Every structure is written in C-alpha cells, then in structure tokens.
Amino acid sequence: MSRMQLSLLEAHRSEPQRSQEQRSEPQRRLLATISTTLALLFSAPGLAGESLLLQSTTSTANSGLYEFLLPQYKQHSGVQVNVVAVGTGQAIRNASNCDGDVLLVHATAAEEKFVAEGFGVERHDLMYNDFVVVGPQMDPAGLLAADNVTQALTRIAESKAIFASRGDNSGTHKKELQLWQAASVNTEVVSGSWYRETGAGMGATLNTAVGMGAYTLTDRATWLNFKNRQHHRIVFEGDQTLFNQYGVILVNPAKCPRVKSATGQAFIDWLTGTPGQQLIASYTLNGKQLFYPNAN
Amino acid sequence: MQTFQQSFAHAWHLVVTGDATLLEIVLLSLRVSVTATLIACALGLPLGALLATQNFRGKWLVNLLVNTLMGMPPVVLGLIVYMMLSNAGPLGWLQWLYTPGAMILAQTVLIMPIVAALSRQVIDDRWSECREQFQSLCIPWHRCVFTLLRDCQTSLFTVGAAGFARAISEVGAVIVVGGNINHLTRVMTTAIALETSKGDLALALALGSILMTIALIVNAVVLGTRQRLQS
Numbered sequence: 260m261s262r263m264q265l266s267l268l269e270a271h272r273s274e275p276q277r278s279q280e281q282r283s284e285p286q287r288r289l290l291a292t293i294s295t296t297l298a299l300l301f302s303a304p305g306l307a308g309e310s311l312l313l314q315s316t317t318s319t320a321n322s323g324l325y326e327f328l329l330p331q332y333k334q335h336s337g338v339q340v341n342v343v344a345v346g347t348g349q350a351i352r353n354a355s356n357c358d359g360d361v362l363l364v365h366a367t368a369a370e371e372k373f374v375a376e377g378f379g380v381e382r383h384d385l386m387y388n389d390f391v392v393v394g395p396q397m398d399p400a401g402l403l404a405a406d407n408v409t410q411a412l413t414r415i416a417e418s419k420a421i422f423a424s425r426g427d428n429s430g431t432h433k434k435e436l437q438l439w440q441a442a443s444v445n446t447e448v449v450s451g452s453w454y455r456e457t458g459a460g461m462g463a464t465l466n467t468a469v470g471m472g473a474y475t476l477t478d479r480a481t482w483l484n485f486k487n488r489q490h491h492r493i494v495f496e497g498d499q500t501l502f503n504q505y506g507v508i509l510v511n512p513a514k515c516p517r518v519k520s521a522t523g524q525a526f527i528d529w530l531t532g533t534p535g536q537q538l539i540a541s542y543t544l545n546g547k548q549l550f551y552p553n554a555n
Numbered sequence: 556m557q558t559f560q561q562s563f564a565h566a567w568h569l570v571v572t573g574d575a576t577l578l579e580i581v582l583l584s585l586r587v588s589v590t591a592t593l594i595a596c597a598l599g600l601p602l603g604a605l606l607a608t609q610n611f612r613g614k615w616l617v618n619l620l621v622n623t624l625m626g627m628p629p630v631v632l633g634l635i636v637y638m639m640l641s642n643a644g645p646l647g648w649l650q651w652l653y654t655p656g657a658m659i660l661a662q663t664v665l666i667m668p669i670v671a672a673l674s675r676q677v678i679d680d681r682w683s684e685c686r687e688q689f690q691s692l693c694i695p696w697h698r699c700v701f702t703l704l705r706d707c708q709t710s711l712f713t714v715g716a717a718g719f720a721r722a723i724s725e726v727g728a729v730i731v732v733g734g735n736i737n738h739l740t741r742v743m744t745t746a747i748a749l750e751t752s753k754g755d756l757a758l759a760l761a762l763g764s765i766l767m768t769i770a771l772i773v774n775a776v777v778l779g780t781r782q783r784l785q786s
Contacts, residue, residue, distance in 0.1 A: 312653065317752070321752065321753050326737075341653070341734075341736045341737075341739055342736060342737065343653060343734035343735070343736060344735070353641075355643075356641045356642060356643040356644075357641070357642035357643055357647070358641050358642050358643075358652055358653070460752050461752070462751065462752025462753055462754060463751070463752055465754060466751070466752075466754060469754075484753060485753065485754040486753060486754040486755045486756070486757075487754030487755070487756050488754070515642060517642055517647075517650075
C-alpha cells in the first residue's frame with residue numbers, strides 16, 4: 260500500500276473522531292501567523308517623516324543630480340523625495356493619472372499643455388543644458404565639419420548614415436523630430452531604413468547606437484554619465500537650437516485631491532530659489548557642469 | 556572579454572565589502588518574490604488540485620485561461636496592475652502604487668497561473684492512480700484536495716521553485732508598478748535595467764551574477780528540503 264493510500268485511510272478514519280476544537284485551534288494559529296506575516300511583508304518600509312513623489316525624466320536621475328540634491332533637501336526640510344524616473348512622455352502621463360506630486364521634465368510645449376489642461380498648477384523654468392549629436396569616431400557623414408544642426412542632420416540623411424531615434428515620445432524624441440522637420444526630412448518615410456526607432460529610453464538607445472555604429476541625439480548630462488561609449492564621441496554641439504530647458508510643475512490638487520500640495524510647493528520653491536539654484540550650478544561630473552540654473 | 560573579468564571582480568568586491576545599498580536591494584528582492592511565491596502557492600496549489608480532481612461546468616475554460624495566463628508578458632501585467640492601482644484607477648484608494656505591496660501583487664498574479672497549471676499536472680497524475688479509492692470512501696472534496704496536496708508535496712516544492720524563479724527574474728511588471736525608486740522599490744532586476752541604461756555594463760552584469768547566486772542558494776535550500784522530505 261502506498262504512502263498516499265495510508266494517509267488517505269488515516270484521513271478517512273480520523274474524520275469522525277476529531278472534534279471541532281481540535282481542528283480549529285491549529286488552524287486558527289496558522290491563520291494568525293499567515294496574516295501577521297503578510298501584514299509585515301506588505302507594509303511599506305517605515306519611512307521617518309514626510310515623503311514626496313517626483314515624476315521625473317531619466318536624464319536628471321541618470322546624471323546623479325538627485326543623489327546630490329535630494330539628501331541636501333532632506334537635511335533642510337526633513338522631506339524624503341522619492342523619484343520615479345521615466346521618459347518625459349510617460350512622466351507626464353503618470354502625473355496626469357495623479358500618480359505623483361511634482362513633475363520635472365524637459366519638453367516645454369508638452370508641459371504648458373499639461374498646465375493648460377488643468378493637470379498642473381504652474382510651470383517654472385528650472386535649469387537648462389544642451390543636446391549633442393554623438394556618433395562613431397570615424398564620423399562617416401562628416402558632422403564634425405557641419406556649421407549648424409540643420410546641416411548636420413541633412414548630411415546624415417544624404418549619406419544615409421544610420422541614425423538611432425528614441426521613438427518614444429520623450430522630451431529628447433520631440434526635440435529630435437523638430438530638428439528633422441527643420442531639416443526637411445520626413446522621418447516616417449525613412450523609418451526602418453537608415454533611420455531606426457528604438458522605442459526605448461536614452462540609455463538603451465545609446466547602447467543601441469554604439470552597437471550599430473549609429474548617430475543619435477542625446478542630452479549632454481546623460482552622455483557625460485554614460486559608460487558604454489566605446490568609440491563613440493560628440494560629433495556636433497553648440498548650436499543655439501540644441502538648447503534643452505527643464506521645467507518643474509506642481510500637480511494640481513484641484514484635479515488630484517491626494518497631491519501633497521504644500522510639501523510639493525515648498526520643494527519647488529526650494530529648487531527655484533537661491534539654495535536649490537546654487538546647488539544645481541555647483542553639481543559637476545568629472546569636473547564638468549551638467550546643468551545651468553535659470554529659474555526666474 | 557574585459558567586461559566579464561571586470562564584472563566578476565566588481566561583484567566580488569560588492570559582496571565582500573558588504574555594500575549597504577546592495578544588501579537593501581537584495582533583501583527587498585527576496586521579500587517581494589518570496590511573499591509573492593507564498594501567496595501564489597496558497598491560492599494556486601488548491602486551484603490546481605481542484606482542477607485536477609473536480610468536474611464542474613466551465614472547467615475547460617478555466618484550464619484554457621490558466622494555461623494562457625502562464626504566457627502573460629510581465630510588462631502587460633504591470634500595466635494592468637498600474638492602471639488598477641493608479642490614483643485614476645479603481646484601486647487608487649489603497650495607495651499601493653510605487654510600494655513593495657504593488658510589486659508583490661503584480662508578481663503574485665504573474666506566477667499564480669504557473670503554480671496552478673504545474674500543480675494541476677502533478678496532482679492529475681496522482682489522482683488517476685487512486686481516484687477510485689477516494690470515490691469509494693466518499694471523501695469530501697476539500698479533504699481530498701488537502702490529502703493530495705500533502706501527498707505530492709515533494710513535487711510541489713519544484714512547482715513553487717518554478718514560480719519563485721519567474722518572480723525573482725522578471726523586470727517588466729515591477730519596474731512599472733514599483734517605479735524603481737531608490738531605497739524604496741528598487742530590486743535586483745530593476746537595478747540591473749538601470750545600470751544597463753547608464754551604460755555601466757560591468758556593474759549590471761555584476762548585479763546579475765549576484766542575482767543568479769541568490770537564486771542558486773534558494774534552489775539549493777528547496778532541493779535540500781525536498782530530499783529530506785522524501786527520505
């Protein structure tokens with residue numbers, strides 16, 4: 260007789276003899292243990308003090324700026340700022356779903372639309388840096404000799420050199436589309452040939468561009484912080500139109516009642532005020548300044 | 556390749572120096588995935604046993620659903636859980652989004668179909684051997700399920716291990732519902748994704764090798780327990 264059959268017989272035999280109490284006591288204890296364990300495991304870690312949720316673009320997070328700024332803000336105010344770093348498009352969508360208190364992104368037109376639709380209270384300029392075009396060391400399309408960004412992009416299109424686009428509706432992607440438009444290149448037509456949309460974040464797109472020997476547009480902070488450059492380098496920079504403005508917005512408590520508006524506004528005031536602006540200016544990576552404060 | 560050597564040196568360095576951030580990330584990964592596995596087993600094993608032993612209307616459909624859900628892409632599940640838990644969603648009042656609770660929920664839903672489908676198979680084999688005895692003894696269905704689960708426990712350990720492996724290795728769901736927030740919801744897989752996006756492939760690979768080592772230890776414990784139960 261197998262073990263199975265034995266246990267089966269035992270279960271069957273003992274069934275009528277067991278009283279209700281005998282069975283329920285261990286069960287109760289088991290249930291209590293399980294529920295206590297679950298409660299412990301599910302509860303968020305005990306964060307001392309207040310917290311704030313910041314929906315942010317990736318470049319500010321990947322550049323290490325927050326690791327520099329936020330501990331100082333915590334010391335100043337006692338508020339823990341938690342950062343969700345996604346592309347600008349996704350950050351705006353998350354904030355529109357009321358999943359965040361403050362929005363920090365870099366697509367001025369989209370930010371103004373966000374405020375106009377009532378999702379944000381007010382948009383503040385925070386800081387800027389610039390976009391750069393990176394490409395292979397050999398620079399097959401000759402961007403190093405280009406006079407302006409329109410000419411640079413035209414050279415890529417004419418030589419059909421591979422270009423990796425974010426293709427993810429992010430701030431950088433929106434900027435890139437404007438630039439192609441200015442260069443009279445219809446990216447929808449050439450997509451899939453030399454123009455390749457990765458549909459991914461800046462870091463993933465840079466990895467792809469390095470792998471394919473492609474050109475791509477990136478913000479300077481992400482590039483300076485990027486470690487898998489191999490033989491890629493900046494091939495075009497310095498055009499006025501490559502200006503990259505970052506803005507900060509409080510999510511509107513009128514639309515999203517759970518927004519911590521007072522705490523959020525205090526954080527924005529600090530960022531756009533003298534202490535925050537000075538700290539932003541003082542943040543460097545390998546001796547290079549990454550962001551230039553310009554709050555009014 | 557240089558990156559590999561660099562990675563293993565890096566991983567070794569992180570482990571021997573007892574890097575505090577790494578420890579935090581590892582512990583959260585384990586906490587989330589172990590909890591998800593326990594809950595998924597608590598729900599999935601009885602469901603698997605029911606599907607193996609009982610006949611009811613629509614069972615065919617439930618089987619089909621469970622099998623299909625095994626192939627659910629984690630990122631799709633993450634989006635669904637995000638939309639449920641978002642402040643704009645029906646469960647927003649729970650305030651679970653961007654907490655470990657949300658990650659546990661997502662992973663539980665992700666692996667429950669796996670646990671249910673695999674345990675159904677394990678128990679089905681056993682059930683066909685001794686179904687007549689059960690029926691002749693007129694055992695109520697819940698005792699029947701309980702006895703079968705206990706009898707198959709050694710095989711079911713492997714089912715639990717499969718569920719755990721799926722949970723600890725997925726990144727698509729936890730990065731959407733957890734948000735990869737430093738010191739709060741950052742786990743091994745989301746940290747690896749982050750370092751990859753920063754181009755720090757050596758550190759990403761180092762974290763990956765640590766993750767695999769942890770999976771190895773957990774599986775060794777499961778295998779050891781299984782063998783002890785068998786003997």
